[in-house]
Amino acid sequence: xxxxxxxxxxxxxxxxxxxAERIATxxxxxxxxxxxxxxxxxxxxxxxxxxxCAALAVRALGTKKVYGLLLPERDSSHKSADRxxxxxxxLGVTYELQDIAPALQAIGCYxxxxxxxxxxxxxxxxxxxxxxxxxxxxKGGINFFKLIVQSPDGQLQEARLPIREYLQIVAxxxxxxxxxxxVEYYHADRLNYAVIGTPNRLEYDxxxxxxxxxxxxxxxxxxxxxxxxxxxLARHLGLPDxxxxxxxxxxxxxxxxGQDEFYxxxxxxxxxxxxxxxxxxxxxxxxxxxLGITEEYTRFIYADIEAKRRTTHYLHARPLLVEPVAEIxx
Amino acid sequence: xxxxxxxxxxxxxxxxxxxEQVERVYRDIDQKRRSTRYLHLSARLVGEVEEVPA
Numbered sequence: 246x247x248x249x250x251x252x253x254x255x256x257x258x259x260x261x262x263x264x265a266e267r268i269a270t271x272x273x274x275x276x277x278x279x280x281x282x283x284x285x286x287x288x289x290x291x292x293x294x295x296x297x298c299a300a301l302a303v304r305a306l307g308t309k310k311v312y313g314l315l316l317p318e319r320d321s322s323h324k325s326a327d328r329x330x331x332x333x334x335x336l337g338v339t340y341e342l343q344d345i346a347p348a349l350q351a352i353g354c355y356x357x358x359x360x361x362x363x364x365x366x367x368x369x370x371x372x373x374x375x376x377x378x379x380x381x382x383x384k385g386g387i388n389f390f391k392l393i394v395q396s397p398d399g400q401l402q403e404a405r406l407p408i409r410e411y412l413q414i415v416a417x418x419x420x421x422x423x424x425x426x427x428v429e430y431y432h433a434d435r436l437n438y439a440v441i442g443t444p445n446r447l448e449y450d451x452x453x454x455x456x457x458x459x460x461x462x463x464x465x466x467x468x469x470x471x472x473x474x475x476x477x478l479a480r481h482l483g484l485p486d487x488x489x490x491x492x493x494x495x496x497x498x499x500x501x502x503g504q505d506e507f508y509x510x511x512x513x514x515x516x517x518x519x520x521x522x523x524x525x526x527x528x529x530x531x532x533x534x535x536l537g538i539t540e541e542y543t544r545f546i547y548a549d550i551e552a553k554r555r556t557t558h559y560l561h562a563r564p565l566l567v568e569p570v571a572e573i574x575x
Numbered sequence: 576x577x578x579x580x581x582x583x584x585x586x587x588x589x590x591x592x593x594x595e596q597v598e599r600v601y602r603d604i605d606q607k608r609r610s611t612r613y614l615h616l617s618a619r620l621v622g623e624v625e626e627v628p629a
Contacts, residue, residue: 275619442618450626462618469622
């Protein structure tokens with residue numbers, strides 16, 4: 246008899262019923278007990294993470310104490326917004342839609358981004374589309390970023406992004422997450438509610454969030470769960486098929502950008518297993534076999550996981566003080 | 576701290592405050608610390624993610 250494989254998708258199996266109950270119980274205590282808030286605000290992107298958080302919040306607190314926000318802007322997908330409405334209606338929560346494009350326009354988000362893009366593609370105009378992709382590292386070199394643009398006739402062009410323009414584009418687009426969070430806290434303040442942050446474990450561990458943007462929250466109910474586990478919870482919680490089958494995207498750039506195209510080395514199904522394996526000190530050779538990739542590429546992924554932890558450490562850090570103020574607890 | 580204990584402290588402070596007023600200020604400080612504690616809290620997690628330092 247062959248021994249059971251040590252590494253595979255089964256390592257991420259969870260008891261969904263027990264986990265949903267555990268999170269719901271925790272949420273009641275965190276919101277009412279620790280934070281002394283009356284309910285929760287959830288920004289509903291239409292993706293699986295925010296949808297599962299919303300469903301867990303309803304389970305914990307009931308529909309009347311969950312307030313949904315749909316916060317589209319010029320570049321976000323209509324399909325995402327439609328899924329957000331679908332989930333809000335499905336759960337029966339009160340929600341409102343606020344187009345944040347005027348706020349982003351006023352603060353300079355689109356202008357600052359497009360200025361940087363035009364350094365690389367001078368013809369880039371309002372009716373073009375764009376996205377950023379990562380390249381290089383997987384082939385043994387140093388990571389660099391590519392800018393991909395699409396003119397109105399559908400023609401795609403790409404070019405390597407100089408670091409200055411890359412940073413300006415990212416800084417400008419980070420306004421999107423920060424304006425969303427400002428709106429969320431407006432409603433949290435007026436209702437005396439807590440704000441839910443929706444990072445999954447990959448995003449939380451690897452620093453895939455904007456500081457004081459989507460990284461800001463009072464509670465993060467799924468930060469300990471791998472994306473694969475969140476999809477399993479979505480199915481267990483009976484969320485619509487459109488959500489359970491949605492392909493994760495950043496929904497930040499006007500061209501569709503997969504998370505594995507911009508940030509992670511592999512699609513989430515494989516990346517979850519790679520992260521689990523690295524956390525459990527599984528040798529690269531074994532992980533390579535399980536994922537159907539080379540041992541060399543697995544070693545690159547392990548090193549990339551560590552590199553991302555180091556470079557994004559400051560995103561998790563609270564403001565540094567010269568010395569602690571003893572009267573203020575953690 | 577009792578009003579009796581605050582009497583000499585209030586006089587020493589030389590702010591022209593009665594012991595009752597100092598007591599009220601102290602209570603207000605403590606009350607503000609309690610009611611704003613959540614502003615200092617980092618996001619609550621269901622469980623720690625070991626690989627990310629708290």
